[in-house]
Amino acid sequence: MRTYQCRVSGHPLYLENTVCLGCGTPQAYSRAEREIVPVRPEGEREAGRDGGRGASYVDPQGTAWWPCADVALNGCTWLAPADGALCESCALTRTRPNDADLEGLGLYAETERAKRQLLVELDARGVRWVPRTEDPETGLCFDLLSSRAEDVVIGHADGVVTIDLAESHDAYREKVRMRLGEPYRTMLGHLRHETGHYVEGLHVLGDEERTRRVRALFGDDRADYQAEIDRHYAEGPPDGWEASYISEYATMHPYEDFAETFAHFLHISDTLETALEQGLLPAGTDLSGPFGRVVVDVWVPLSIALNQVERSMGKPDLYPFVLAAPVVDKLDLVAELVTS
Numbered sequence: 001m002r003t004y005q006c007r008v009s010g011h012p013l014y015l016e017n018t019v020c021l022g023c024g025t026p027q028a029y030s031r032a033e034r035e036i037v038p039v040r041p042e043g044e045r046e047a048g049r050d051g052g053r054g055a056s057y058v059d060p061q062g063t064a065w066w067p068c069a070d071v072a073l074n075g076c077t078w079l080a081p082a083d084g085a086l087c088e089s090c091a092l093t094r095t096r097p098n099d100a101d102l103e104g105l106g107l108y109a110e111t112e113r114a115k116r117q118l119l120v121e122l123d124a125r126g127v128r129w130v131p132r133t134e135d136p137e138t139g140l141c142f143d144l145l146s147s148r149a150e151d152v153v154i155g156h157a158d159g160v161v162t163i164d165l166a167e168s169h170d171a172y173r174e175k176v177r178m179r180l181g182e183p184y185r186t187m188l189g190h191l192r193h194e195t196g197h198y199v200e201g202l203h204v205l206g207d208e209e210r211t212r213r214v215r216a217l218f219g220d221d222r223a224d225y226q227a228e229i230d231r232h233y234a235e236g237p238p239d240g241w242e243a244s245y246i247s248e249y250a251t252m253h254p255y256e257d258f259a260e261t262f263a264h265f266l267h268i269s270d271t272l273e274t275a276l277e278q279g280l281l282p283a284g285t286d287l288s289g290p291f292g293r294v295v296v297d298v299w300v301p302l303s304i305a306l307n308q309v310e311r312s313m314g315k316p317d318l319y320p321f322v323l324a325a326p327v328v329d330k331l332d333l334v335a336e337l338v339t340s
Contacts, residue, residue, distance in 0.1 A: 001273075001274040001277070002015075002277050004017075004035060006022060006023060006036075006038070007038050008038050009023035010022070011023065013036045015029065015036075015120065017036060018077055020038075025038045026039050026040070026041050027077075028057065028077055028078065029077050029120075030059065030065065031078060031079070031088055031119075032059060032063070033059060034120075034123060037059075037079075038057070039067070039079070040056050056079065065079035065080065066079065066081075066083045066084070066085070067079065068080045068090055069085055070112075074090070074105075075109050075112070075113065076116070078090070078116065088119070088131070089112070090112065091131065091133070092132070092140060092141050093112070093115075093141070093144055094132065094141040094160070095142075095143040095145060097144075097145075101148065104146030107146070107165035107168040108144055108146075110187065111144050111168050114187045114188045115142065118188065118191045118192060118195060118266075121266050121269075121270050124273070127199060127338050127339060129198070129202065130202065132159060132160075135159070137159075138159040138201065140159050140195070140198050141159060142161045142163065143161070143162045143163070144163050145163065145165060146165050146166070147164045147165070148166070152164035152165075154167070154190055155194065156194045156198055158201075159201070161191070161194040161195060161197075161198065163187075163190060167185075167187050168187050173185055173186070173187070181248075182247075182248075182249075183247075183316075183317075183320035184320060189263060189267075192262070192263035192267070193259045193260060194259070195262075196261075196262030197255060197259045199262055199338050200255070200259065203337055203338045205221075213333060214254075214258065214333065214337070215254070217330050217333055218254040218258055218261075218330065219254040219257070221254040223253060225253055228252055229253065232251065232252040232253075237251040238251060242322060242324060244324065244326045244327070245260075246260050246264055246321060247321065261330045262334050264321070264331060265291070265331055265335050265338070267319070268295060268299050268331070269335075271302075271319075272294070272299060272302070280302070281298065281302065285298060290336075291331055291332045291336070292328045295323060300323065303319040306318045306319065
């Protein structure tokens with residue numbers, strides 16, 4: 001969650017800003033530049049040679065960009081490559097609530113906001129992904145479904161991430177979290193975890209050497225998935241799981257362990273960069289190098305401090321997890337593999 005800067009006034013901007021509060025200039029996010037850029041509102045755009053509406057923004061390479069076509073539907077703040085087109089984030093959504101489902105559409109907008117943050121994180125970390133339009137068999141896409149009309153199971157299969165939009169509702173999500181005894185549950189967390197399954201398929205599975213290294217730490221992913229899930233829900237996590245796993249959910253199957261670890265890689269790396277940006281870490285703190293070292297030297301002390309701040313307000317810990325040495329090794333390997 002870095003701070004951007006208005007190119008007109010120099011005033012601070014944040015990821016979802018649509019206008020600069022310093023000078024009133026309309027703003028939008030350019031994924032091509034990874035920056036928030038000033039845009040021209042529709043009434044001030046010069047018509048193009050084809051007689052259509054002029055571009056909202058022209059980047060330094062001379063490429064024209066327009067507001068995402070879903071700006072009115074879900075509040076999208078990204079630029080799209082053509083007039084009336086979807087931005088790269090909204091284009092990943094394969095299924096959404098129908099226009100008559102007003103409750104579902106409200107939750108859909110919040111979920112799209114979290115998805116845009118996820119994609120900014122992946123870009124910042126250098127985690128490659130391929131959209132479904134380029135790889136129809138296993139490319140990444142999202143089914144954002146409303147459980148108001150049907151049962152929805154959050155999950156991933158062959159690049160398709162399925163999300164229950166009800167999880168954007170704070171009261172519902174907290175009810176589920178309490179029922180399952182989880183220490184942490186957010187929409188962004190769901191998106192990070194399920195995308196972790198996709199990332200493992202793209203960056204690890206299919207490469208013999210990478211698969212061997214992951215299996216050495218996470219276990220053999222060829223274990224029967226359904227049998228392992230049934231075992232988990234029947235027996236619970238194994239005794240002493242905290243010594244080797246980041247969460248109870250990670251003990252289900254090596255696939256889940258990898259996805260949970262990937263999600264925490266994003267939790268930690270994004271929060272560290274935000275803390276550095278906001279002055280919560282000493283200027284010049286080194287966040288490069290082996291991720292395991294960063295976790296031990298920087299993240300653990302910071303997370304303890306942040307947890308204490310939360311407790312001072314009578315709130316639960318910000319990061320309610322203990323990172324044993326084998327977990328740090330897993331985080332280090334995931335960070336290496338998905339960013340190279």
